Amino acid sequence: xxAHVYIDELAHHIGEEVTLKGWLYGRRSSGKIHxxxxxxxxxxxxxxxxxxxxxxxxxxxxDKLGQETSLILDGVVREDKRSPIGVELHAQRFSVxxxxxxxxxxxxxxxxxxxxxxxxxxxLRSRRQVAILRIRSEIIRAIRNYFDGRGFTxxxxxxxxxxxxxxxxxxxxxxxxxxxxxxxxxxxxxxEAGAMALGKVYVFGPTFxxxxxKTRRHLTEFWMxxxxxxxxxxxxxxxxxxxxxxxxxxQVLRNRRPELAVLERDLSKLESVQKPFPRIxxxxxxALLQRKGKPAQFGDDFGxxxxxxxxxxxxxxxxxxxxxxxxxxxxxxxxxxxPRTALCVDVIAPEGYGEIIGGSQREDDLATLEAxxxxxxxxxxxxxxxxxxxxxxxxxxxxxxxxxxxxxAWLCGLHHVRETIPFPRMLEKITP
RNA sequence: UCCGACGUAGCUCAGCUGGUAGAGCAGGUGACUGUUAAUCACCGGGUCACAGGUUCGAGUCCUGUCGUCGGAGCCA
Numbered sequence: 419x420x421a422h423v424y425i426d427e428l429a430h431h432i433g434e435e436v437t438l439k440g441w442l443y444g445r446r447s448s449g450k451i452h453x454x455x456x457x458x459x460x461x462x463x464x465x466x467x468x469x470x471x472x473x474x475x476x477x478x479x480x481d482k483l484g485q486e487t488s489l490i491l492d493g494v495v496r497e498d499k500r501s502p503i504g505v506e507l508h509a510q511r512f513s514v515x516x517x518x519x520x521x522x523x524x525x526x527x528x529x530x531x532x533x534x535x536x537x538x539x540x541x542l543r544s545r546r547q548v549a550i551l552r553i554r555s556e557i558i559r560a561i562r563n564y565f566d567g568r569g570f571t572x573x574x575x576x577x578x579x580x581x582x583x584x585x586x587x588x589x590x591x592x593x594x595x596x597x598x599x600x601x602x603x604x605x606x607x608x609x610e611a612g613a614m615a616l617g618k619v620y621v622f623g624p625t626f627x628x629x630x631x632k633t634r635r636h637l638t639e640f641w642m643x644x645x646x647x648x649x650x651x652x653x654x655x656x657x658x659x660x661x662x663x664x665x666x667x668x669q670v671l672r673n674r675r676p677e678l679a680v681l682e683r684d685l686s687k688l689e690s691v692q693k694p695f696p697r698i699x700x701x702x703x704x705a706l707l708q709r710k711g712k713p714a715q716f717g718d719d720f721g722x723x724x725x726x727x728x729x730x731x732x733x734x735x736x737x738x739x740x741x742x743x744x745x746x747x748x749x750x751x752x753x754x755x756x757p758r759t760a761l762c763v764d765v766i767a768p769e770g771y772g773e774i775i776g777g778s779q780r781e782d783d784l785a786t787l788e789a790x791x792x793x794x795x796x797x798x799x800x801x802x803x804x805x806x807x808x809x810x811x812x813x814x815x816x817x818x819x820x821x822x823x824x825x826x827a828w829l830c831g832l833h834h835v836r837e838t839i840p841f842p843r844m845l846e847k848i849t850p
Numbered sequence: 851u852c853c854g855a856c857g858u859a860g861c862u863c864a865g866c867u868g869g870u871a872g873a874g875c876a877g878g879u880g881a882c883u884g885u886u887a888a889u890c891a892c893c894g895g896g897u898c899a900c901a902g903g904u905u906c907g908a909g910u911c912c913u914g915u916c917g918u919c920g921g922a923g924c925c926a
Contacts, residue, residue, distance in 0.1 A: 449882035525876045629925045
């Protein structure tokens with residue numbers, strides 16, 4: 419048997435006989451010649467089967483193969499201008515590994531979102547979904563590369579937590595040996611403990627929000643990467659977020675051109691993600707919204723409309739810093755220059771993709787933090803360990819969290835985050 | 851939770867003022883040696899989401915339930 423080759427390597431084997439192992443993506447026929455579209459996860463190639471090459475028996479068999487039949491096929495690689503990938507295979511022989519027991523539900527024609535979501539496990543085989551999952555994988559690799567190459571240590575935070583991290587959103591409650599526990603909504607507080615031990619850490623894992631949010635930007639289970647750095651202030655945090663995003667976008671652009679092309683992504687929108695990002699104060703953002711005729715005043719948080727209106731003004735991510743402290747989490751340090759505001763930053767992605775990063779300098783003073791916990795009516799006992807971080811060698815520190823799915827949606831140019839993760843978990847949607 | 855739209859063949863949809871259910875694709879059979887969502891001919895395929903109601907008669911009108919989608923709020 420000729421050597422097994424993957425489709426994305428075929429261009430290096432022109433003239434050779436090779437073996438492909440894959441699935442039938444589509445089939446056309448023209449009497450004395452059959453065209454089999456074979457996919458193997460790395461690409462799709464057309465295999466030409468003529469009666470003269472494969473013989474009477476296989477030729478008749480080829481005409482009956484159903485979509486998604488798994489098969490192993492030997493053939494000679496030929497250069498061909500008509501092929502989208504520049505080559506096609508002249509089949510010599512093939513064997514069927516398994517025939518579908520029934521008709522494959524996802525035909526090459528149009529389908530609605532509801533149907534495709536119900537068949538998500540099969541939808542993943544489509545050209546478009548494969549491209550998205552590859553880009554997601556590349557984004558995660560770029561994130562790890564970035565931090566691993568800069569002295570950060572990966573630190574996993576627990577998924578089960580005894581109480582709310584931030585006290586702001588609804589959590590999933592689980593039974594923990596007849597006691598209550600919650601699925602984490604953020605690894606940040608644990609990341610802070612890590613930063614005091616290791617200096618620079620990043621937490622990377624799934625997070626859970628039991629919000630009844632039914633929008634294109636929300637999932638109940640999503641992934642976040644959360645760097646945390648000791649002796650870092652807000653300005654340093656913004657520098658880090660900016661440098662990080664430029665590197666991640668750059669790596670995706672370098673390594674995933676073909677996938678971005680499948681998605682018909684406008685690359686100029688990603689190529690403009692360069693330093694420096696605009697940095698505007700919250701109050702400047704309010705003024706900007708007012709100039710655009712949006713009702714906004716100090717104390718308002720920004721909804722999707724406002725975020726989109728702000729992002730329209732810039733060709734790259736925009737950093738909005740120093741929000742009013744009362745609309746932000748208890749652990750954020752207040753700005754000594756203006757105690758109404760917190761030393762925090764949100765990064766809004768371009769093109770209306772919304773908030774992808776939220777970060778802040780953390781409150782490092784024990785007494786102030788104790789007061790905040792009381793103000794927010796949080797269970798003090800659950801935070802004693804966190805307060806210890808301020809009792810024993812407290813230092814200024816900062817970090818941020820990046821939502822993976824929103825980043826994937828932005829870089830891929832997707833309308834909805836449900837396509838950015840293999841099996842999305844949404845309000846009233848937990849299967850497949 | 852609120853607002854709106856939708857639910858008809860495996861899929862995507864049409865179905866007017868209430869009068870015996872349609873198309874394209876997919877599937878099956880056949881033709882075709884270069885197709886790119888091939889083309890052409892023929893064939894099979896329906897609990898019109900579900901439950902009530904109005905009517906001589908309901909896919910169509912009314913009420914309720916369920917489901918899906920979009921948006922808001924909430925949230926990242």
